Amino acid sequence: MKALVVKKYGENAEIVLESRDKPTPNQGEALVRVYAAALNPLDLSVKSGHIPFAKNPPFILGNEGAGVVQYSSKFPEGTKVIIQGGKLGVSQDGTHQELMVVPENQLVPLPDNFSFEEGAALPVAYLTAYLALTYYGEVKKDEWVALAGATGSVGYAALQLAKALGAKPIAIVSSDEKAKQALTAQPEAIINLSQEGIVKGIARITNGQGINVALDPVGSNGTSLLLQSLAQAGRLVSIGYAAGMETTINLMDLLAKATKILGFSIYAIPEEVTLSALQHIIQLAEEEKIRPVIDSTFSLEQWGQAISRLTSRKAIGKIIFTI
Structure with missing residues (x-):
């Protein structure tokens, strides 16, 4: 073989x-x-x-x-x-x-x-997105969720799952082509980085209130911009580093709004939580809410x-x- x-x-x-x-x-x-x-x-x-x-x-x-x-x-x-x-x-x-x-x-x-x-x-993309949203991000219904790299496998999964969980997903993409693809997941809004920046885009969409949860599989400078855009008690879940492993943050973005940065590791999640998440994901797939x-x-x-x-x-x- x-x-x-x-x-x-x-x-x-x-x-x-x-x-x-x-x-x-x-x-x-x-x-x-x-x-x-x-x-x-x-x-x-x-x-x-x-x-x-x-x-x-x-x-x-x-x-x-x-x-x-x-x-x-x-x-x-x-x-x-x-x-x-x-x-x-x-x-x-x-x-x-x-x-x-x-x-x-x-x-x-x-x-x-x-x-x-x-x-x-x-499994990988949807389990990562689901657990990042729920186990780490503790997403709630009607919360704003920003998803960097929204047309990547994890980002697109998170778009679909955030919507299925009752949250309001914002797709962050880098081009017109990717914006068109992100639209197929029917996000609440799209930020096209070829036309506007992350901070201004999130402020525009949320009327200056900020996002409650950010999922970041991209890293580099985008991480600090997502952190800057969090609402009071917002949560940023770092999933990956496609654009780079290093970033610079302003500590006041953490302290003034009591925000959190959480590092995602599927190996740190109890097995029973992962299995339950996978069962829910399969159910959503069978209901044709995710694909x-x-x-x-x-x-x-x-x-x-x-x-x-x-x-x-x-x-x-x-x-x-x-x-």
Whole structure:
């Protein structure tokens, strides 16, 4: 069976496509034929050696996917499933392979109205967005929520979820093309950075009151601008650093309005909270209140092109390997 294997970590990581023996599941594990697997920023962090607790190479990346059960004591053979996160692609071989063994508690049935590609795009982005909004951001109905990078996989998921949870999402995008894509999620408002800045845009939309929650997968200077735009007791959840790991903040933006900056880590969230969140996400998917956007698909042989697409920051939605 085919597997995309990282042989050496680093900025110039060594990655090869190789043939491996069919794996054998142990007690509590299922054998799954993977048909689609997502490529995420997490994969880039692992391959670059930035995750200290990642498994030593040779190693298979991939934290989410979708496929068909070939053997399981829990799921009938032929069940279409979503493979969700946990330690996959970090400390256990992940989804960038044709056949894999997966702990049965990390499988959920694929919604009938979802393709394998959409199923593979669901867990990481939507779990991240949902938990950032609820567990960390403690979002409430009718609160203003600003979403940076709103057409990225996490940002777009957060747009849909914030709306489904009764909040008022503001999409922050960098171009007219991305503004058009963000409109498909029906946000309350859009800030197009090619036309206005974050601070002025949020003040315009909220009549100067500020936002209650900000989700920031972008980082760099945008983080300080979101912090500046928070309302009294507002919460900023830092999810990523696509534009850079460093920012400068004015401490008065924290002190004067009793605001909070929270760092997102899915590994710090109790397992029962994560599982409950995933169940709610699947319910929303079945009710057609949320649906991932697929930016592009690649074969495993095209891994270099897939990584280039992800690092370009031009992707609108999720990048998927079809296997």
